[in-house]
Amino acid sequence: MSSSTASNSSLVSGSVTNTVLTPPPHFERPTFLMCAPQWYDINYVINPWMAGNLHRPSRDLAFAQWKRLSHQLQTMADVRLIPAVPGSPDMVFVGHTAAVQHGIAAVSSFAHLQRQAEEKPIRRWLQDHGFLIWDTPRETAFEGEGDVLFDAEGRHLWAAHGVRTCRNCHRHIADAWQVSVTSLHLVDPRFYHLDLCFAPLAGGYVMYFPEAFDAASREAIESAYPAGRRIQVTELEAVAFSCNVINIGRSILMNTVTTDLAHRLAECGFSVTQIDLSEFLKGGGSAKSLVLRLSDSYLETTVAA
Numbered sequence: 032m033s034s035s036t037a038s039n040s041s042l043v044s045g046s047v048t049n050t051v052l053t054p055p056p057h058f059e060r061p062t063f064l065m066c067a068p069q070w071y072d073i074n075y076v077i078n079p080w081m082a083g084n085l086h087r088p089s090r091d092l093a094f095a096q097w098k099r100l101s102h103q104l105q106t107m108a109d110v111r112l113i114p115a116v117p118g119s120p121d122m123v124f125v126g127h128t129a130a131v132q133h134g135i136a137a138v139s140s141f142a143h144l145q146r147q148a149e150e151k152p153i154r155r156w157l158q159d160h161g162f163l164i165w166d167t168p169r170e171t172a173f174e175g176e177g178d179v180l181f182d183a184e185g186r187h188l189w190a191a192h193g194v195r196t197c198r199n200c201h202r203h204i205a206d207a208w209q210v211s212v213t214s215l216h217l218v219d220p221r222f223y224h225l226d227l228c229f230a231p232l233a234g235g236y237v238m239y240f241p242e243a244f245d246a247a248s249r250e251a252i253e254s255a256y257p258a259g260r261r262i263q264v265t266e267l268e269a270v271a272f273s274c275n276v277i278n279i280g281r282s283i284l285m286n287t288v289t290t291d292l293a294h295r296l297a298e299c300g301f302s303v304t305q306i307d308l309s310e311f312l313k314g315g316g317s318a319k320s321l322v323l324r325l326s327d328s329y330l331e332t333t334v335a336a
């Protein structure tokens with residue numbers, strides 16, 4: 032891995048940047064970044080869930096729900112905060128601003144202009160906290176943990192394309208950590224990010240909504256995870272963003288589900304805490320998108336919860 036002062040990397044020759052020379056981050060516990068919903072609102076429509084919900088979220092209720100999530104998360108992990116920025120109402124969904132592993136942060140290059148203002152503050156925060164920065168050119172959109180997720184061991188990357196993130200940057204993103212990558216094609220506009228329909232879980236499990244993917248992608252998932260480790264969600268569960276979960280060891284934090292999914296997860300050894308995140312569903316996101324993992328993923332999958 033090379034360190035350089037270049038502020039941008041091209042698809043051919045990537046480079047990591049740390050001009051500040053802050054010591055690299057070190058985590059003993061799973062650690063997540065959150066951004067308070069101080070400026071959260073729906074001011075524009077960039078996904079089907081936002082349509083009809085312009086200015087509908089209650090900021091007070093959103094704050095209460097976000098705090099509940101944050102308190103619950105703090106019982107099993109450390110939580111850091113990045114200040115919310117006025118004019119970036121979606122910044123609360125901080126999970127899409129980057130993807131992080133081994134102290135290297137691949138910073139997003141948002142597809143929509145409305146979210147591009149989030150890139151500078153996250154880049155600065157990560158750099159100030161010692162992360163090496165991996166950039167992606169503007170021409171190839173990349174939306175952080177919204178569209179790229181590591182397997183439980185942190186050795187393989189699942190990367191989506193079809194709506195937001197561009198397929199052409201998958202290899203470039205995986206090069207940040209020199210890991211293998213599988214591209215998955217999203218085909219249902221309601222599940223415009225991978226984190227809405229696919230969740231690698233501890234213990235080698237995966238939870239996913241098969242219909243959100245094309246046939247080749249379903250096959251790729253099904254050949255990587257044996258049938259006994261696959262937890263398929265129904266459409267009803269998928270539209271409640273049941274795949275958008277925070278998983279630490281055997282604990283799962285998720286939005287409320289009205290079906291038997293919690294029991295199915297319990298049968299696989301997971302203990303589920305449900306938190307009503309209704310105000311964030313209006314913006315098209317849920318538990319997972321409200322956090323950005325900063326520590327290595329193996330800390331989450333090995334910690335006994």
Ligand code: ARG
Binds near residue numbers: 081223224275314
């Ligand atoms: N309004 C945000 C967007 O469209 C919501 C992000 C939440 N998305 C998610 N994948 N969980 O970018």
